[in-house]
Every structure is written in structure tokens, then in C-alpha cells.
Amino acid sequence: MDQQLRDYLLHNREKQLTELKKFLAIPSISALPSYKVEMRKAAHWTAEMMKDIGLDRVDIFTGKGHPIVYGEWMKAEGKPTVLVYGHYDVQPVDPVELWESPPFEAEIRDNKLYARGASDDKGQVFMHLKAVETILKTRDTLPVNIKFLIEGEEEIGSPTLPSFVEKNKELLKADVLVISDTTLLERGKPAIVYGLRGLCGIQIDVRGAASDLHSGLYGGAVQNPIHALVEILSTMRADNGVITVEGFYDKVRKLTEEERAEFASLGQSEENLKTQLGVPDLHGEEGFTALERMWARPTLEVNGIYGGFQGEGIKTVIPSEAHAKITCRLVPDQDPQEIADLLEEHVKKAAPAGVTVSVSQFDKGAPFITPFDHPAIQTAGQAYEEVYGVPTAYVRGGGSIPIVAAFSEILSIPVVMMGFGLSNENFHAPNEHFNLENFDKGLEVIIRYLFKLSNGL
Template identity: 45%
Template sequence: MDDGMRDWRAYLADHQMEFLEQLKEFLRIPSISADPARLPDVDRAAAWVAARVSAAGLEHVEVLRAGRYPMVYADWLHAPGRPTVLIYGHFDVQPVDPVDAWTHPPFEPTIVDDRIYARGASDDKGNMLVPILVLEAFLRTRGALPVNVKLLFEGQEEILSPDLPAFVAAARERLSCDMVVSADGWQWSETEADLRVGLRGLCALEVTVRGPATELHSGSHGGAVANPAQALVRLLASLHGDTGRVAVPGFYDEVLPLDETARSQIAAVPFDEAAYRARVGVSALAGEPGFSPRERIGVRPTLEINGITSGYAGSGVKTIIPAQASAKITCRLVPDQAPAVIAERVRAHLAAQALPGVEVEVQVLPNAARPYLIPMDHPANQAAAEVLTELYGRAPYYTRSGGSIAILDLFRQELDAFTVIYGFGLPDENFHAPDEFLRLSGFRLGQEGYGRLLERIAEISGSL
């Protein structure tokens, strides 16, 4: 190990207390993108990130705007002949409700047993601060980075980045790169690495069934007037067959077959069905026949009814025929399903059902994300696997997430660059839930992981 390599590690080790105080300062900003009243706080978080990136030594630091939401861009491009890496993360956070379920106030960072508790600690402020610290360590000790670097940190990821497609398309030249590393991710456990190679996409709809002009007395009108709630139930029941497969025509037409390599990688990931059932509180699992629970969650498409609203749901009885009924629906998508195409097929299926006496309106909602999959043999993927193997002393699990990160396939389409998902939080850290936290051991390990990854990418320059 040469002196330079010792230097950046030593710099990180010497400044951990300072970094921790900076993380606390960052976490105190209530940058909730879903709440319009918090938009000034999202702006404040962007300003904090821009100042911190500038202090680290990056250049061309700028707070940009995508729709109403801020983004931070910076770069350092003085490594001729080396790849350009775009590092991505987000500084917006989820709402904190229910506040009374938090042990500590969500925006007053609290350290207990080497864990820092606060909204955004794991998703994604703690994870996205890590590469900034590593870049600073290289610049302060070597005066240079191993590779060319661009940073893009956004403030609307938690609302599915609705303004990002237009922004990235317009900024294609500025953001051009050989690969992307996303700090929005996590590992499998404290002793096992997780290289997440795919995520599902998303489309969303709302179906509304309208009947009488107002609620009607069920005794005076029941039997003569169609009930919108009953009609909605019939509509929703038509979306699935008896086996659990989605019954919408064409729903599976573009789904890529699952090869044996992918199935074996998924099967290698630990899964305790009894523990899983106990954790989610169900007596039995359900889903599409012919696939394991992990395959159903990660690599098969789904259609879920997220909520139903109609009539009277208070205590006691109110004998009415509701005036209308509605339901929210989302589909999780896999390669090569396109959100707009699947949403239209679901819309057409619902609109085609014959339901006399009611009107059916189906609205495709703007929330959408394309599915994402990085080739297993991509050089950046292999570099990350090698580093994770070094860090954990064993090869990572290759996993696919059931969730969605909208921007990953956007980078692939607009920048022709694949993304390595490379965060160091853990799945049990309550992101999106009360008492979110980040293990400080992961915060420190992530710094080592990013330093090694940037050096490894410099070594494989010719293959990117």
C-alpha cells in the first residue's frame, strides 16, 4: 500500500468527529419534498450541500432548478484519460408522520449505541454525504482525484423525481459520463454485501365510479339504482385471475424471461419464509404461481390496489347508496415494460367493463418510473463486486429490488450510462418510517468503500 493510499484513509480517520457534526447539521434541515410548505427547507438543504461540496474542493458548484425543486451540480475534471463518474444522491426526505411514533424528534439527530437517529439519516443524507467526504480526502491529500467526477444531488427523489426527465435531457452534455454511482442504496447486513443490479418500475392510476347525483337512502332506492361501491369492487376483481396473475390483456407481453443465472442468484439470497411471514404479520404468502417469493417481489410485475374510498365508514350504520367510489392502483414493472404502455392497458381494461347505471373514469397519474437492470458483466458492476468482496470478505449477493428509483433508467436512456447502486445503509434502518437511523459503522465503512471504488475504476479505464 503506497503513501498516497494511506493518506486519504488517514485524513478520513482524523476527521470523523468533524464529519459527524456536519452530518448532524445536515439532518436538522427538514427537507420534506412532498410538503409544499417545506420547499424553502429543501432549498436550504441544497444550499448546505453546495457549500459542503465547494469546501471539499469540487469546482463549478451550482444550485440548479428542476421544476420547483433544487439540484446541486459540481465537477472535477482534471484526470485526462480516466473515466468520468457521475455520483448521484438526494437530499430530500420523507414526511415524518406519525410524529408521536418517534422516540426522538425526527429533526434533532440523536446518537444511541453508535447509531444516529433522524429523518434522512439512512435515506439518503448519511449515504450521500459519504462520497463528498471521500472526494475531499483525495483532494486534500493528493491534490487530485483518481478519476474525473461529476456530482448530481437532487431534491425531489422522494416524490419520484417528476421534473428530472426534462432536466436530464436538457443537461445531457453537462452530465455526460462513463458510468453513474448512486449513493441511494444499501447493503444486505453488517457482514454481507448487496450489489443491487435491478429495480422495478412503476405506473399509477386512479379509477372513479360515479352513480347517483348524491347519496341515496338504501331502503328507498336500493334495488333500483346501481351502487358505485359494488360496481368498483367488480371492476377491481377483474384485474386478477384466480391464480393471482394479472388479468389485464397484454400486461405480460414485454416481460423478459428470467434466465437460470438470474434465478440462481436470487435463490442464493437468504430467505426465511416463516420469519418473513411473522415480520409482515400474515399466515401465508400469496402471488403468481411458478415463482418464489423473492422472484415475485423483485423480478415479476405486480398490480396492487393501494386504497379504496367510498360511502360511509364511521361507527354504526348509515344506510346509503354512495354517490361514488374510487380506488388507487399502482403497478410495479420489470424489463421491458414501459410505464405509459402498461398504464394505458390497465386503463383500457377498466374502461371497457360494462357496468350499467354508473360512469367509470380512469386517470393515469403522473407518478412513473421505468424498470432498471445493469448487465452483470458491466465493468463498473464487476469493479463494485470486487471492492465489496474485499470489504466484507465474501462475494456480494446479487439482488433486485421490488422498489423503484426513477432516475436510474433515465441515466441509461439520456446519458447512455449504467448505474452502480452503492450505498452503505442497511434495510432495517427504518427509512420512510419512524425512528429512521444510520449505523455509524456503515457511515465509516462507506467512506472506505468509495475510496476503493474510485481507485478501482481508475484501474479499469480502458474497459468503460
């Protein structure tokens, strides 16, 4: 990165942090209806900032949900187009008494910026805007075309975004989608998330007698819904964690040898994980490391089970109902609807006599992957390495961000998740903060990445 860009960053650092603090001062909590005005304020702030930095088209789209802010600069003819996605909404701040400084009065302590949204995701959105500003203000042009799509509903599950993306495919057309809403592997070690798991789930409701029965009077005569449920669940997963629902693994994409080598190279200690989680032992499918199981293997977990008496002591009842909630984390190329249907079918087949069993399906999210040897990802990895001085980790996420899969499906472009947070920065918790070391380095990474992308994908 040349001196001119470096100087711009240096000279504008204080100003930028002051601006970011103003952005962070807007309590844009998407989950709370009473913050609707603040949401609009944050959207406007974002739009104004897009104009300030020199984008030449800025729009606020309003509809059923919170406003979506769009901005673009499209004058780099013949060059790739980068779409940056992020969100200006934040999580609620309760319990507010646990904050050491007020959540909407950003404060820097020990080179860390404390405020709700500092890392998730206002801080990281702001970095992309400032990276573009830095180049535009020093060069009067950009090495690539750029589009920003900043929404206000990420923390409530992005209910309106997929249909917006679907309707505005042409507007959002790009060669790569860049998202900064994840974390480094650890301090000093950059990481790109190139895959996420998907999600589907079912609820099983087992019903027996019309009402709870006295286990003395009727025990032995009727099926107990809890036992029926246990029987069903025991057919779904083997002791070793292998899922025994027929067809479940049919479409699972195998880990490549390169991926396994990459994961192994991260040096994550299973002993540490065990200690961190406080479990007597790790547990799961044989033949896979814990990391492989968390990132690249599907799961089936009972998230909740309930039926009958839950109080202190004893109540000798045969309950009339028992329930279980099950979700599966899915990996490419499993289809959430297909798996949910397999689960439902399995449960219905496994249902024992003497009870009625019904199944309902939960919302679904597709898994996502951009192979990590894709140029869009490898180029980002190089930009990281030049700034942080260590190899970039190519990782997959065990969780599900349905909107990422939706982007990847609707727009059919590679997705590069290059985050600058740290996993101990308390997103969604009191005292959220952002280490400014990664603010400074991140700005440089983004600028380098945009220049590198100029050479094509």
C-alpha cells in the first residue's frame, strides 16, 4: 500500500473514530418496535456517509421492514464489481447494568472501542465505507466497481432481505460478495469463513390418553407418550453420534484432503476445547476431528424435550403428552426441505402403537460453501497475510446465517466472509467492543483487497 493511502488513514484516524462514535450513538435496535425512529436515523446516517465518501448513487429502500440502504460507485469500467453486505442494526443492550460504560456512548479503553455495535456490525461496515473513501479521496477513482447493501434487520433474522435481493437481482449484480461480520481465528490470526452449515428441524408431538393418568390405576394398560418418544428418538441417532435416519448422509459433500489439512494446520487443541466447554469428554462421529465435525459434518440434536412432571420430587403420572424439538445442522449439498421430509417420514415410521404422533417442520436455511481455493477467497487471504504477517486461516462455520446462503443462491456469486472481530468481544452481550488494532489493520486489508481484485477474479 503506497504512502499516500497510508498517510490518509493516519491523518484521518481521529476524525474517523469520531464519526464512528456518532454512528454507534444511534440506538438502532431492530428487535424493539419502539426504536423504529432510531432505525430510520441509522439508515439515514449510513446513506449520508455513503454520499460523503463519494458514492454516486445512494438509495434508501423502505418497505415492510426496516430501511435497506444501497450505494454504488460504478465507474471502473471493465473491472470486477464488489458487493459489500453488512447491517446497521444492533442487538438489545439488556442487562444494561452490566455495561461498564453506556452502550450508546462509545468509549475507548486500552485501544478498544466499547459500544453496542462496535464490532457487530457497525464498526465493520464503517471500515468498508472508510476504505472506499480513502481510495476515492486520494486517487479520485476506485480500482473496482463497488456496491453497498446495508440492511437493518440482520439481528432479527433478515425477514425481508431475501425477497428484496430476489427482486433486485439486476441492481445487486456483482462478481463477489464481501461480508465483514465474523471474527479472526484469534488475535493476530486472520480467518476467512468459506462455508456455513444450514438448518432444518422438526417438532415431534406424541399424544396418548385424553388426560394425564394415575400410574397406579392405569400403569401397564396404556402406552406412555414419553416412552413412545424415547423409542422414536432412539432410532434417530446411534451412540456414536452417527445419524440413523435413512438417506440423511446421501448428499453430504465430502471434506477434501486439502480442507482436512487446512483445518489440521490451525492447531486447535481438542483438550482445550474440552476444558473450555466443561465436558468430561468430546463426543461424535468416529474418523473426524472435533473441528471437522463442527464445521463440515451434519448434526441432529434434540434441543428440547418435555413431558409430564418436572417439579421437585415425585408425581406418579402417565402424562398425556410428550414433545421434542429437533434441529439438524446441514452441510453442502444437503437440501433443508429434503432432510426435514426425511426426518418427518422417519418419525412417522418409527411411531409405536398406542399413541398418536404428529410432526411439524421449522424454518429452514440452506448450507453454503465457496470452495476455499476460489480466487476471490485466496486473494482476500493474501491481503490479510500482507497486513497481519501470518498465513490466513480458511475456516468453515458450524452455525447458520441463512441470508448468506440466500445471497449465494440468488446471486450465484462467490461469498468472502472476511471478519475483523475477535470471539471475546461480547457481541450480543454487555460490554461489546472492537479492538482498534483490527480497525487499523482491517482498513488496510480491505484497501489491499480492492486493489488486488482489480486484476480480475
